[in-house]
Every structure is written in structure tokens, then in C-alpha cells.
Amino acid sequence: MSEQLELVPAPAAPRRRARTPASDVPLAADEPVATVLVDTPLAHLDRPFEYAVPADLAQSARPGVRVRVRFAGRDHDGYLLARTSTAEHSGRLAPLRTVVSPEPVLTPEVLAAARAVADHYGGTLADTVRLAVPPRHARAERSVPAEAEPGGRPLDPAPADPSPEQVWAAYPAGPALLRRLRAGEAPAASWLALPGEPPGHDWPQAVASALRETVLGGRGALVVVPDRRDVDRVLGTVGKAVGEDEVVRLTADLGPEARYAAFLRVLRGHASVVVGTRASAFAPVRRLGLVVCWDEADDLHQEPRAPYPHTREVLRLRARSEGAGLLLGGFTRSVAVQRWVQEEVLAPVSGGHAALRERAPRVVVAGEGHQEERDAAARTARLPGVAVRALRTGLEHGPVLVQVPRQGYVLGLACQDCRTRLRCGVCHGPVGAGDRRAAASCRWCGSELAPEHPCEECGSLRRRTTGVGDRRTAEELGRAFPGTRVVSSGGDHVVDEVGDAPALVVATPGAEPWCAGGYAAVVLLDGWRLLERASLDAAQEALRRWCGAAALARPVGGSPGRRREVGVVLCGVPPHGSVPAVEALVRWDPAWLAARELSDRAELGLPPLVRHVEVTGPAGAVDQAGRALVAAGMHLLGTLPTADTAPAGPGAGPDPQVRATLSQGEGQAPEAVRAVRADRSARKTQDVVRIRIDADSGA
DNA sequence: TCAATCCGTATC
DNA sequence: ATACGGATTGAC
Numbered sequence A: 001m002s003e004q005l006e007l008v009p010a011p012a013a014p015r016r017r018a019r020t021p022a023s024d025v026p027l028a029a030d031e032p033v034a035t036v037l038v039d040t041p042l043a044h045l046d047r048p049f050e051y052a053v054p055a056d057l058a059q060s061a062r063p064g065v066r067v068r069v070r071f072a073g074r075d076h077d078g079y080l081l082a083r084t085s086t087a088e089h090s091g092r093l094a095p096l097r098t099v100v101s102p103e104p105v106l107t108p109e110v111l112a113a114a115r116a117v118a119d120h121y122g123g124t125l126a127d128t129v130r131l132a133v134p135p136r137h138a139r140a141e142r143s144v145p146a147e148a149e150p151g152g153r154p155l156d157p158a159p160a161d162p163s164p165e166q167v168w169a170a171y172p173a174g175p176a177l178l179r180r181l182r183a184g185e186a187p188a189a190s191w192l193a194l195p196g197e198p199p200g201h202d203w204p205q206a207v208a209s210a211l212r213e214t215v216l217g218g219r220g221a222l223v224v225v226p227d228r229r230d231v232d233r234v235l236g237t238v239g240k241a242v243g244e245d246e247v248v249r250l251t252a253d254l255g256p257e258a259r260y261a262a263f264l265r266v267l268r269g270h271a272s273v274v275v276g277t278r279a280s281a282f283a284p285v286r287r288l289g290l291v292v293c294w295d296e297a298d299d300l301h302q303e304p305r306a307p308y309p310h311t312r313e314v315l316r317l318r319a320r321s322e323g324a325g326l327l328l329g330g331f332t333r334s335v336a337v338q339r340w341v342q343e344e345v346l347a348p349v350s351g352g353h354a355a356l357r358e359r360a361p362r363v364v365v366a367g368e369g370h371q372e373e374r375d376a377a378a379r380t381a382r383l384p385g386v387a388v389r390a391l392r393t394g395l396e397h398g399p400v401l402v403q404v405p406r407q408g409y410v411l412g413l414a415c416q417d418c419r420t421r422l423r424c425g426v427c428h429g430p431v432g433a434g435d436r437r438a439a440a441s442c443r444w445c446g447s448e449l450a451p452e453h454p455c456e457e458c459g460s461l462r463r464r465t466t467g468v469g470d471r472r473t474a475e476e477l478g479r480a481f482p483g484t485r486v487v488s489s490g491g492d493h494v495v496d497e498v499g500d501a502p503a504l505v506v507a508t509p510g511a512e513p514w515c516a517g518g519y520a521a522v523v524l525l526d527g528w529r530l531l532e533r534a535s536l537d538a539a540q541e542a543l544r545r546w547c548g549a550a551a552l553a554r555p556v557g558g559s560p561g562r563r564r565e566v567g568v569v570l571c572g573v574p575p576h577g578s579v580p581a582v583e584a585l586v587r588w589d590p591a592w593l594a595a596r597e598l599s600d601r602a603e604l605g606l607p608p609l610v611r612h613v614e615v616t617g618p619a620g621a622v623d624q625a626g627r628a629l630v631a632a633g634m635h636l637l638g639t640l641p642t643a644d645t646a647p648a649g650p651g652a653g654p655d656p657q658v659r660a661t662l663s664q665g666e667g668q669a670p671e672a673v674r675a676v677r678a679d680r681s682a683r684k685t686q687d688v689v690r691i692r693i694d695a696d697s698g699a
Numbered sequence B: 001t002c003a004a005t006c007c008g009t010a011t012c
Numbered sequence C: 001a002t003a004c005g006g007a008t009t010g011a012c
Helices: A108-121 A127-134 A138-143 A172-184 A203-216 A228-242 A255-265 A276-282 A312-321 A335-342 A353-359 A376-380 A385-395 A473-480 A527-531 A540-550 A580-587 A592-603 A619-631 A669-683
Strands: A033-038 A048-050 A065-072 A074-084 A098-102 A188-192 A220-224 A247-250 A275-276 A290-294 A327-328 A346-348 A361-366 A398-404 A486-489 A504-507 A519-525 A567-570 A613-619 A634-639 A657-663 A690-693
Touching: A033 A065, A033 A473, A048 A065, A074 A098, A098 A138, A098 A255, A108 A127, A108 A276, A108 A312, A108 A669, A127 A276, A127 A361, A138 A255, A172 A275, A188 A335, A203 A220, A203 A228, A203 A290, A203 A327, A220 A276, A220 A312, A228 A247, A228 A275, A247 A255, A276 A335, A290 A312, A312 A327, A312 A335, A327 A376, A327 A634, A335 A592, A376 A580, A385 A398, A385 A486, A385 A567, A398 A540, A519 A540, A540 A567, A540 A580, A540 A592, A567 A580, A580 A592, A592 A690, A613 A619, A613 A669, A619 A634, A619 A657, A619 A669
Parallel strands: A188 A327, A188 A346, A220 A275, A220 A290, A247 A275, A290 A327, A361 A567, A398 A504, A398 A519, A486 A504, A519 A567
Antiparallel strands: A033 A048, A033 A074, A065 A074, A065 A098, A613 A657, A613 A690, A634 A657
């Protein structure tokens, strides 16, 4: 090690070195070379570098530990990936400066997953590992007990109540799924959860049952849900199923110390089951046997930091590389998952006919079926009579839920006659208008919609312009139900749960309070507002939100008397025969809508069959990056100004913020993106553009 | 002829 | 990024 081959003639005089030469430090006798992943944001340096291991670090410098190294003249953090006896690098190796902590926080399994995720999104390994390993907290390292003995604790064999078999009995494919999880196999499934949620048979119970079988089979598991409320809801049920001590909660809102402590409990083998939000998808669960993503179509599963991975993708890659089972669940199914189902990557697990008939809520579309409400006026009334009657009747039996879409979506444009959303004539992207007077244009390529552009569905030339402001919901409801207790949930006032006492619960989508006994009626207002969002996913997302609320309705079950009284009323949409999302809700057939969407998109060459890349930032930089991607084989759909978040520093940015959308042409999207990122970081200064693959940029 | 500066490139 | 080497330019 003391001498290296010199490829160029040595300088006449030995150069004096400003810093300590490596040869001064005695090196580790065994495997004196360390491969290190240096934590740098520079994309073109996205590869491991080798360092010499000083003798005094020989023991602590083990794979997976955090280290500090000198890199490009500065100290950097990094992870030790491997120890070897000889170096690939021909030059002199700098020594490791320190081992930050002997804790091997980056396990081989997580490293492999991070690599796969980075490759999939054309991102850097360093960025991805930053998402996977929480920041160190020294006190937490001291407070968590040392490594658990490898033997593991036997799970208490007491029979679960209800048994996993009972919970999954309503799903024809359920028993096989449980058996395979117990047997250590790796089933992969798209699970369409049944609504209705009778106590003991709701989705958290189903998740808990699957986890129990996995743990009984001697393996660990991971559950990723969209938000903190869902974590709380799942945690109790899962704790009962597998033992409180086996479960750990892993969410960002714990704060640095508690979060790192929870991470260490998993890493050191004290807990075998993790329940958390998207950041927990990389948790170092030992002998990973099952990964679950609940409500996989919720965009909270989309990570907002580079390389912007989606939970369902992270879990799919992890399950594959670690041989674990994969369960992607929800009341609805995303188009991405539908594709995997059709490609037989995932097996469909859905309720049987009988269970569906029993548990699917009865959905009424306001404006149908009642003679006096067939006319257009009734359809556009915000609170139609049929909804008022359902609420009034429901309030005699318990709480009722009214879902009101939030304001402020970028509205799209729809056909006046059948209300199908209009698509761009050039690239089939979603069409929208900032306000009623603005010309309608494509959200992707910017093309203005021709005035005579006919509806693809019915050929009509008439368009529905939307954007009517309203804040009258609470007022109207208050007038309609004087003296009733009103609970409002949404925005920064989210209510977690309501009791069984009658109350009028008004909530925005996703903020519906959980109600143990189920709501006696559910009314979905202003359906058009969801349907007409200028997003590729508008129909899917509308159904997801409706189903999320409708699933909270009290099951009407076998009692024929009550069947007529209660259920779900969808308001503000055209008759369901012409709107797929409405039809899917009425029939409770989310797979049908997903399949329909997927085949539409296949025909039009849209995601997920074609990958999209979105570049945002100052116009000049975006233009440059866009051209590089085009040179790499991608197809530029268009570049648009982004109205939002114009920071416009004090005279700093003459360049307006824009967003370019590209689709995958010939080349491979991740490779093109990786190359462009590397190129930009190699010479350009601060990388202000954001490049995302597979983002639904709609709104 | 030497030093100050620019530019390109590697970063272990 | 930033540190370094080699090339370039400018003044003695």
C-alpha cells in the first residue's frame, strides 16, 4: 500500500502535502479498503468511492455504518458499503476520517431496494438512501436496548378473534393468500377491500390478519398508509393481532429522536412489524415477509423529495428483491395497479358476489328515479330533495356524513350534454381553463382547444364552463336541519372520529371522521367538482374519494326494511349511464373503471403505459433540460407557465417558472433522466430544475 | 521569465 | 460544489 504505480512521471521534488498523507496512518491489517457511498447532491458522482481504513477503525468500520470522509476537499457524510482487501482505484486512497456510529443503519436489503428505486426513477443512490435512513440521533441510539437475540420471540399462539380465516372469508382468494403468507411464500396481490366495514371485518382488521399469518410464519412485515390518522387506526388492531411489543409506529411527525428510536427498534430486531406513512417504506424490517400499501391510489403516497418515488413502486421493488409478499389495497384501484394486474404481476383479490351484495352501499344518484327530480334544475341544485330526505331519515338513527369537495382545484372543461371531460386534440392531455373567461388549453402541451372541438363521447359541441364559487354548504345544511349538532372536518380542523349519536358531519374528501358504527347516511355533494378537475386521473380520483366516504356508511345488510331508508346519495353529477366514475360507484365496481381507464390510455398512448417526465423550474433551465431529454429520445409535449409558487426573488429571477411535460419516445426514461441530471450537475451551477418521472402533474 | 488568472476536469 | 493542474495572458 505504501507505493502506487505512477501513471505520470513523478514531480522532480516530492510535493509537500498540506494534509496528513495516508501513508502516515497505520491501516487495518485485514481488508484495509472501504467502499463508501458519499452523501453528495451531485448526480454525476453517483457511484461508490474507495477509502483506506485506518487500523483504529478496523473493528467499527463495518458495512452499513455512517462514516465521515474527505471528498473533493471537504468533509462529507457517507455510508460504508463494503470492506475489501484490494482497491479498484489506482490512485492513493484517502483514509476514512471517522466512523460516526457503529450502528449499521444501511442494511444490505435496504441498500438493494434503494438501488432499484434510484434506477427506476433515474435518480441518485445518495438521494434515495437519504429517504430510506432517518437522520441520526445520538441519544436515541443510547436509549434503545441493544440487539435482540436472533432466536426471536414466539408469537403468543392464542387464537385471534376474529380469526384471519373469518376476516378474509369474504374474499375467494383470501384463504390462499393467508396460507402462502404463513408458509413463507411471496404472493403479490391487488386487494379491493369490501366496503361496509362491519366491526371486526374492516380493512384494518384484514391487514392485521395478514400480518399475523406472516409473523406466525416467522417473518416481519411493513404497512404503509397515507396519513397519520390511518396509522393510528391500524396500529391498535395490528397490536392486538401480533402483540403490542412487535409493532412500531414510524412516521415523520414523531420528531427526530422518537423517529430514530423507532427505526432502531426495527433495525435491532425488537419489533418485527412496522406501521407508518410513506417514509417507512424503506424500514429495515428483518426477514421481510409482507409489505402492504393501503389506499395505494392516494397521492399522499407520492414522495415529494427526489427522486420522487411512489410507495407502491418502492414496495413492489422491495418485495421483489427481498422475496416478500406484496399487498396493494384500497377500496379502489389505481390505473398503475390495474396494469400490473393485467400483466399478471399482481393477482386480483376482491370480494365475492355474495359479500359484495351484502356490503356494498346502496347508491342513489340525485336527479334519477324520482319523477319530480328528473329535470336539469334538480340535478344542479346543490342539495337535492333526495339528499335532504336521506339525511333526515339517517339522523333518526345516528350520525350522517356530507362530503363537500374542497375549493381551488384547477377546473377542467366538460361536455355540456354528457359531461365527459374534454381532452386535448393534439396530445390527449387534460384540458382546463384558469377562469371562465380564459381560453381553454391543454395542461400538458398548451394547445388551445379548437372552439368546435367535439366531445369524444357524444359529439356535442356545447361545453360546460364551471368555476361557480360557493360557500353556502354549511348555511344550506344548517337551514335544512335546524337544531342538529354539526361537526365540521377538513383543512386544519380534521376530526378523527365521531360517536354514534346523531350529528351532521360535514367533511372534505380524505378528512371524513371514522365512525365505529357506520354513518346512517352519506351524501356526496358537487360531484362535478371532482369529475371536472384538469387531471388525467380525475375520474379515478373522484371514484376513490366517493368510495372512501361511501365505505363509511353503515352496512344495510339483509334487513330489507332498512334497505330502502339509508345509503349513499351522490349529488351534482349527470345521470350515471354516461359517466363511468358514477356508474362504477353505483355498481361498486372499481376494477371495471380501472380497466376502462387503462384501455383508454393504452389507445391514446398515455401513462402508465408510456412514461411521462415533468421538468419544472426557470424557463431557460427547463428549456435546456428539455432539449437534452429530447436528444435522449423523449418527446416534448409542451412547456407551460406554472401560475403557482412564483418566488420571484428581489430582482433575482427574470425567468418565469415553467413546467415542461415529455413522454417516453424511443429511449428509456430513467436513463435519459439520469444522464441529464448528471450532465447538469457536472457543469451547471445550482440545479434549480426539478425532473420527475411518473408524476401526475394534472393540477 | 515569472506570476496571476482562466478553464477544464476529477473528486477515492 | 471545490480543489487542483495545465494553459494562457500580461508585465517586468
